[in-house]
Amino acid sequence: MKYITFLFATLFSLPLCAAQLTLELGDHSRTWQTAELLLHPATQTLHVADDVSYKRDMTYRAIPMAVLLEGLKPEDHLQAVALDGFAAELTAAPLLNQSGAKAWLAIEDPARPWPPLSQSKPSAGPFYLVWTNPQASHISPEQWPFQVTRFTRQSPVAERFPVLRPDARLAADSPINQGFALFQKHCLACHRLNGAGDAQFGPDLNLPHNPTEYFSGNFLQQYIRDPQSLRHWPQARMPGFNPSVLSDTELDQLISYLQHMATRKVILP
Known part of the structure; x- marks a missing residue:
């Protein structure tokens, strides 16, 4: 040592x-x-x-x-x-x-x-x-x-990675589409979803399981706000997103997108 x-x-x-x-x-x-x-x-x-x-x-x-x-x-x-x-x-x-x-x-x-x-x-x-x-x-x-x-x-993210897109029938201003924009801004730098994205850093957020499938209650919101409050380890690199960076409304929109994408998994070969 x-x-x-x-x-x-x-x-x-x-x-x-x-x-x-x-x-x-x-x-x-x-x-x-x-x-x-x-x-x-x-x-x-x-x-x-x-x-x-x-x-x-x-x-x-x-x-x-x-x-x-x-x-x-x-x-x-x-x-x-x-x-x-x-x-x-x-x-x-x-x-x-x-x-x-x-x-x-x-x-x-x-x-x-x-x-x-x-x-x-x-x-x-x-x-x-x-x-x-x-x-x-x-x-x-x-x-x-x-x-x-x-x-x-x-090219824009939605063009490069079509499997990240929400259902095309949703209104452009729906909370899910708003959440997709927030996902691109805050999450895609570290994470992939449905295997899509260029990051080599964090885990995929839909495969094999979406975090909305295993975080119960408000634990996902708590985790995004302060990851170390739920999982403490010295080498953790995910930052917390306080309300000045991600408002409560935006946090709800982001989680709405993740919940939606849990129903749109792409099975990789």
Whole structure:
């Protein structure tokens, strides 16, 4: 045990290597090296209050995402892919904002590495999507992906993964369809459903069993609000979704979608 602790300490004390960020934006792609981004004229020192991942104020060298995504349209859809398999689904509109909530790419300088996210864990680098004034656009924790290596322009989720769709006969404004939108925003970065999705992180939420099938009473609501209140283990990574991130109405909508999808399982070969 002492050797493992020493090994982690040694690894985190070693100087970081420069990384590269890949942008695959449909009709064009670009790979940026750490040094290029640090020297970019739009890069500046950025102070982020109450950073979502570090749980405290942080200071970064960062570049506006709008600069990197020049040419994209607000209706475009992006996926941010991280080293650990986290795959955040992001609409381009908030990433392109120039006022209100503003998206930035924080760049870890190998000469000035960021602190570990927690004991025995790496930092949020090499690249981290952070926000200033996030409350202006109801930015959720899943819209702060860290350890990012690639942004890829994608078709909308419902087109890429038809088995995620609710029944087409439902009204567009039904709670189930509202829940589907929330599932894409809050859950799809870590989870698959019916085997569909790009995340390599959390379990499938419909196969073999949907959580609405084995959580009784209000335990599913409690679990989503505070996972560690029901299942406590040191390496747990699912965050809690407090009412400022997911209102009670939205939580009910999300669970309505999951309940609905429990009746629409796809049997995988």
